Amino acid sequence: MSHRKAHGAVVALVIVSHSANLAAGVVELAAQMAKDVQMRAAGGTEDGRIGTSFDLVNDAVSELRTAGHDVAILSDLGSATMTVESVLDFLDADEAVHVRFVDGPLVEGAVAAAVTAQVGGDLAEVVAAGRARDLFT
Amino acid sequence: MSRNLNAAWALSWIRGAQAVLAEHRMELIDLDRAIGDGDHGENMDRGFKAVVVKLDAGAPDVAAVLKVVASTLMSTVGGAAGPLYGTAFMRAAKATEGDLDADGVVAVIAGALEGIVARGKATTGEKTMVDAWTPALAAASAAAAAGSSPAETLRAAAIAAQAGAEATIPMQATKGRASYLGERSIGHQDPGATSTAYLLATAAEAAESM
Numbered sequence: 001m002s003h004r005k006a007h008g009a010v011v012a013l014v015i016v017s018h019s020a021n022l023a024a025g026v027v028e029l030a031a032q033m034a035k036d037v038q039m040r041a042a043g044g045t046e047d048g049r050i051g052t053s054f055d056l057v058n059d060a061v062s063e064l065r066t067a068g069h070d071v072a073i074l075s076d077l078g079s080a081t082m083t084v085e086s087v088l089d090f091l092d093a094d095e096a097v098h099v100r101f102v103d104g105p106l107v108e109g110a111v112a113a114a115v116t117a118q119v120g121g122d123l124a125e126v127v128a129a130g131r132a133r134d135l136f137t
Numbered sequence: 138m139s140r141n142l143n144a145a146w147a148l149s150w151i152r153g154a155q156a157v158l159a160e161h162r163m164e165l166i167d168l169d170r171a172i173g174d175g176d177h178g179e180n181m182d183r184g185f186k187a188v189v190v191k192l193d194a195g196a197p198d199v200a201a202v203l204k205v206v207a208s209t210l211m212s213t214v215g216g217a218a219g220p221l222y223g224t225a226f227m228r229a230a231k232a233t234e235g236d237l238d239a240d241g242v243v244a245v246i247a248g249a250l251e252g253i254v255a256r257g258k259a260t261t262g263e264k265t266m267v268d269a270w271t272p273a274l275a276a277a278s279a280a281a282a283a284g285s286s287p288a289e290t291l292r293a294a295a296i297a298a299q300a301g302a303e304a305t306i307p308m309q310a311t312k313g314r315a316s317y318l319g320e321r322s323i324g325h326q327d328p329g330a331t332s333t334a335y336l337l338a339t340a341a342e343a344a345e346s347m
Binding site (some may be wrong): 030045050051052053054055077078079082083085086089 | 174217220313
């Protein structure tokens, strides 16, 4: 909560999926309960195939960081996660503290993270919510 | 044969790899269709074609070539091979300074394996490209320790990677998309281990013709 007061920006989300349609759909669903949360879909490859793109993910993160948001990233299957981790590896150390990967289920995690960001959660709180661990215990 | 490996070797390697991956595109697609999402042949072909275009401008040293391969594969491949080979070539580049003697070859292979393990969190026996890179590193280390040339060291690595790839056939996949198939993944050669064997074979060929 302190983060929001300090920076005036709600935590933003990047949704990474092998499928552009799936990423866009998750954004659409999560936005229903989080109208003020900035979300970017980074699904599919740059030429519209199934897969993930380092550049699409990196561009989405950069855009949101430039706008002053801390950023939580969610992904679907293994290689999407590897793409996200590659993007995180390339961030400078002072940038990296503002961008986190959420190791959680894509749909449930995105909704939980978005709602937490909407009510003013800081990055750590959004990441914790997005893991959605209570759904599986 | 005993010459150290320079930027000309690295360029020749990567161009050779592009040709071989294009030639084996359908084979890699078929291997990946059997136990994965079927995109490996297409992705490697597309990625290395983009790499070769980027390398048209040349590169000052081996590390620079490896860095171009890394960043281009990350951006263009799309599937798991992008971050895996991208990280492999990035770590290999970091392990490289100047031309490569036999120990330098070992350092490049060790860097690549370390990058793949860091990114994919796989270990041996899980039916992945780690099963080709791990024996390749062991064979290269042994060859370099025995006084082999850089080219001989790479050839030893390539032979071991090919054997490692073939050894994935009876394995059950426990990492990646193939693990969803459980026992039905047994009996197929891993596509990532196969492309690794092609990469190291072309590296050896390029060194032998220097």
